[in-house]
Amino acid sequence: IYTPGKNLLVADALSRQPIPHHEEDSELAEEVDAYVHEISLVEINTSDENIVKVIQSQSQDPVCLQLRELLNKEWPSKTELPLELRDYYSVRDELCLIEGILMRGNRMIIPANLRNVMLNKLHEGHLGITKTRRRAQCTMWWPNISSDIERKIKGCPTCIQHTSNHHEPLLPSTLPDFPWQIVSMDLFKFESHWYLVVVDHFSRFFELAHLQRMRTTDIIRVCKELFSRHGIPARVCTDSGSQFQSLQSSEFQCFAREWGFATTTSSPHFHQANGAAEAAVKTAKSLLKKNKDDFEKALLAYRNTALETGFSPAELLYGRKLRDTLPFTRHAMVAKPNLSAFPEMEGEYRARYKRNYDRRHRCHELEPLRIGEFVWISDLKRHGQVVAILKEPRSYLIKTEKQTVRRNRYHLIPAPYLDELPGTVVDSAPVGPNESGSSTPAPQASRGTPVAEPAVEIPTAKKSRTSVPSKPAPTPKMLRPSPVRPAMQSVKPRRSQGSSTSVGPAPVAATRSGRPIVRPAHFRQNLLRVKS
Numbered sequence: 001i002y003t004p005g006k007n008l009l010v011a012d013a014l015s016r017q018p019i020p021h022h023e024e025d026s027e028l029a030e031e032v033d034a035y036v037h038e039i040s041l042v043e044i045n046t047s048d049e050n051i052v053k054v055i056q057s058q059s060q061d062p063v064c065l066q067l068r069e070l071l072n073k074e075w076p077s078k079t080e081l082p083l084e085l086r087d088y089y090s091v092r093d094e095l096c097l098i099e100g101i102l103m104r105g106n107r108m109i110i111p112a113n114l115r116n117v118m119l120n121k122l123h124e125g126h127l128g129i130t131k132t133r134r135r136a137q138c139t140m141w142w143p144n145i146s147s148d149i150e151r152k153i154k155g156c157p158t159c160i161q162h163t164s165n166h167h168e169p170l171l172p173s174t175l176p177d178f179p180w181q182i183v184s185m186d187l188f189k190f191e192s193h194w195y196l197v198v199v200d201h202f203s204r205f206f207e208l209a210h211l212q213r214m215r216t217t218d219i220i221r222v223c224k225e226l227f228s229r230h231g232i233p234a235r236v237c238t239d240s241g242s243q244f245q246s247l248q249s250s251e252f253q254c255f256a257r258e259w260g261f262a263t264t265t266s267s268p269h270f271h272q273a274n275g276a277a278e279a280a281v282k283t284a285k286s287l288l289k290k291n292k293d294d295f296e297k298a299l300l301a302y303r304n305t306a307l308e309t310g311f312s313p314a315e316l317l318y319g320r321k322l323r324d325t326l327p328f329t330r331h332a333m334v335a336k337p338n339l340s341a342f343p344e345m346e347g348e349y350r351a352r353y354k355r356n357y358d359r360r361h362r363c364h365e366l367e368p369l370r371i372g373e374f375v376w377i378s379d380l381k382r383h384g385q386v387v388a389i390l391k392e393p394r395s396y397l398i399k400t401e402k403q404t405v406r407r408n409r410y411h412l413i414p415a416p417y418l419d420e421l422p423g424t425v426v427d428s429a430p431v432g433p434n435e436s437g438s439s440t441p442a443p444q445a446s447r448g449t450p451v452a453e454p455a456v457e458i459p460t461a462k463k464s465r466t467s468v469p470s471k472p473a474p475t476p477k478m479l480r481p482s483p484v485r486p487a488m489q490s491v492k493p494r495r496s497q498g499s500s501t502s503v504g505p506a507p508v509a510a511t512r513s514g515r516p517i518v519r520p521a522h523f524r525q526n527l528l529r530v531k532s
């Protein structure tokens with residue numbers, strides 16, 4: 001029914017006078033917008049070079065051809081399907097043909113021979129696993145694409161060399177049986193003076209000594225003084241970093257033998273392992289900073305103040321309160337602390353601390369490494385190979401081009417792309433073709449890898465700093481010395497994928513008779529130069 005415009009109170013849909021903006025309208029607009037985007041995803045630009053490649057590849061791929069045949073047909077049961085089609089069974093209802101391209105929903109199906117190329121494209125920019133998966137989600141799909149992406153990134157040299165491991169759960173530390181049984185030592189510098197901290201694992205009572213000079217003799221002198229006061233500990237734990245080199249010296253070891261105590265070291269630069277000392281260093285530094293005039297009074301206050309369990313370090317070590325600047329009654333000074341409940345309380349406290357630590361750092365266990373495995377040493381910024389698994393938890397000896405170093409698992413990131421580093425023996429087991437056609441980690445180097453008996457050289461802090469290359473580390477392609485490659489290829493041809501990417505397992509280096517090829521050391525030097 002026609003109504004004259006002047007009689008209309010509200011403009012109708014065809015009016016050129018738009019209705020003022022409303023909340024619901026913006027929602028609607030968003031919906032429309034989303035719809036438009038959805039349409040445009042499906043509208044494929046078939047002149048795009050990449051899409052032409054996919055179309056060509058699909059038309060030659062036997063799996064894609066079979067899938068096309070099955071489109072809009074009743075699928076046989078999964079077990080009746082040929083093996084190569086079974087992975088598509090669960091998505092059979094989503095398969096369709098749009099502008100001649102086989103799709104799963106709005107994602108193109110990538111045939112096996114294009115997957116490596118596409119993985120490289122997906123991983124452009126070296127985004128993480130989640131983001132790379134998201135990139136795939138809006139354009140392409142193939143069976144197990146998710147795990148292929150994960151494998152690709154876990155084997156990507158650039159990503160490995162710019163990542164750091166998750167923290168591992170805190171190792172439960174046990175309470176010693178008595179005070180001063182186990183102590184930790186650490187050295188630190190504060191306002192150009194060196195200090196030695198010795199902390200008792202039982203009471204958390206710590207001693208702080210100013211060192212005139214950083215010589216082994218000076219450290220031994222301080223130790224003797226402390227041990228004469230508190231007794232000789234059964235075990236002394238230290239960080240094995242450069243500053244404690246003197247404690248590995250024969251002079252200190254001789255002192256340890258003579259006085260009858262054991263020494264253990266934690267991996268260099270891994271302070272978590274020597275947590276007691278680390279905490280004491282923090283406290284000591286803070287006390288020093290804040291109490292320049294009367295540090296000793298501050299130290300007394302610390303030692304006489306109750307810890308989480310309600311007992312002070314002094315009570316735990318001496319079994320009595322110390323008289324300090326606070327007014328204490330005679331009774332309080334005479335009363336002996338009842339320590340019978342302490343071990344249980346301390347055990348609970350440590351368990352609680354571990355729980356919080358693990359949660360705070362979102363810890364999870366890292367896979368143990370195998371002997372022969374290649375790793376990227378994240379703090380040294382250098383590659384190496386595991387040559388020994390040490391008795392200390394999560395500790396490994398790693399051989400690098402320059403030296404053999406000890407590291408905690410935290411600093412070691414598996415570098416599967418290095419399985420063809422010259423001078424190493426690789427397992428000669430045949431490499432089977434990979435169904436999904438994407439990269440798989442190459443077989444690990446054999447356990448029997450002949451390595452020189454490790455002579456541990458602990459790098460000094462300075463040395464390790466200067467040895468960190470400021471240039472990017474080599475890509476696997478650069479690592480392969482060309483003179484040796486033809487020989488390797490003649491023995492074990494690369495996998496059938498024939499893609500141009502650098503991922504994928506290493507060709508196995510072995511002679512025709514199966515004897516492993518050990519490349520001469522001078523190639524190794526070449527490699528180092530190639531790095532630049």
Ligand SMILES: [Zn+2]
Nearest residue numbers: 126156158159
């Ligand atoms: Zn990457």
